[in-house]
Amino acid sequence: RYDNGATGAWIEILPSSAGRATIFDKDLLIYCISQLAEAMNRGRKTGRRVRLNAYDYMMATGRDTSGREYRRIHDTLARLRGTTFKSNVSANGELNQRGVVFGLIDDAEVNMANGRMTSIEVTLGERLYNAISDRRLLTYSRDYFQLSSPNERRMYEICRKHCGRQPI
16 A cells, blocks of 8 residues: 555555556556557557457567466466555545545457467456556657566666656
8 A cells, every 4th residue: 555645645456356457467558558558649449458469468568478388377367457546546636535446458269279279368447548548658768678677677667657758
């Protein structure tokens, strides 16, 4: 739980029995978001359901393409689906006295052919999709995926947010 005493805003992150989403699980979200942003930039119609080529995801995020790594995708999806957020900050950024509860993804499906994972279909949570649609995004360097420490990744995110060229 994080409480901002100055504003009265708070957020709480609740894990499921599969655990809480990790910073490495976030790679799948970053990849989904990048695919949606690219489609939007090209004027294509988008929706909350995103279909990813499993191999392309593995390559773009610097993962090994062994069977073990493909099997880990199931665990990633379970943690992303199970992580729940409670907050008093509404989708438009205003404080909500009633509070809100939301997740990162609503569901996911792994597609197989001849015993091999071919694609992943992910339905993003409504709040996440709305933020993408409203273009409330920061770009990540491809080098981000080479950072092997969770602390390095988080430091990159903090620096990118506060030192980048976006409006304050």
